[in-house]
Amino acid sequence: MEADFWHQRWKNNEIGFHQKEINSHLQSFWPEIHVKPNGSVFVPLCGKSRDMLWLRGQGYHVIGVEISPLAVESFFAENDLQPEIRKFGSFEYWECDGLSILRGDFFDLQPADLAGVDAVFDRASLIALPPEMRRRYALHLHALLPESVEILLVTLQYPQDQMQGPPFAVESQEVHDLYAKYYHIDCLFSLDVLAENHKFRERGISHMDEKVFLLRNHQKLST
Structure with missing residues (x-):
């Protein structure tokens, strides 16, 4: 299952995995996670998940990684966010008000990219x-x-x-x-x-x- 598979799914809007609402398990069980105030949370293969908005609303800096440019563009457009976009290493960084989405391949991430992360929501x-x-x-x-x-x-x-x-x-x-x-x-x-x-x-x-x-x-x- 390579990158082309996911690019095609997004192109065809075959995204049944996307949840329009905030995930109920995230809301119910996040208190079990010990994250320092203003800590950082990593959301791998994030798509355009609105869970990232909920996490940001709790005061965390949110870092996502997503291979589909269409998914990343849709996330910021649908939530009326104006990102700053810069290229660094293997990734495009889309950043806005406590949100950073690294547009690229999860397997190209290096430890330095997640050095400050305190928790993961998968x-x-x-x-x-x-x-x-x-x-x-x-x-x-x-x-x-x-x-x-x-x-x-x-x-x-x-x-x-x-x-x-x-x-x-x-x-x-x-x-x-x-x-x-x-x-x-x-x-x-x-x-x-x-x-x-x-x-x-x-x-x-x-x-x-x-x-x-x-x-x-x-x-x-x-x-």
């Missing part, structure tokens, strides 16, 4: 990737982040043979396989949400569990 990143890319994603994310960072992760679990992703099914065991070496993992929420997702019922899904995980670095817990 609602639609891990589940956007096929199995062969998820380990690479998790390893790269860990390599980028300062040790003290906490991660709020949202996943979906359903029989993968009943639907071709994205979004892809990510089992709880895979979350542990990907992250347990570096993070203590707590499951904060688990619920079958198929009844409220008719588009997935129409595709023949028999059940769909939405889960929310809190990841805290082992070293942070030991201090």
Whole structure:
């Protein structure tokens, strides 16, 4: 699943993954995250998510990364924001009032790009990737982040043979396989949400569990 796939999805407006409302799990479980006042939050594969506006409204500086220029342009236009745009390294930086979106490839990020980040909100990143890319994603994310960072992760679990992703099914065991070496993992929420997702019922899904995980670095817990 390469960049062209996502460019085409945005070009064709095939963006069912985009949520028009603020994610309810973000609002419910963000208090579990320990972020200093005026801290920085990273939103990987951010699209034009309005969750970034909510996080900014809580007083944080928000950093997103997104490969689609159309998604980035749409985010600022739809929210009446006037960004300053500059080129630096592999990325275009779109910046405005506590928001920075790095337009480019997540896998081109370097630790210096996220040096000041305190937390991560991953609602639609891990589940956007096929199995062969998820380990690479998790390893790269860990390599980028300062040790003290906490991660709020949202996943979906359903029989993968009943639907071709994205979004892809990510089992709880895979979350542990990907992250347990570096993070203590707590499951904060688990619920079958198929009844409220008719588009997935129409595709023949028999059940769909939405889960929310809190990841805290082992070293942070030991201090």
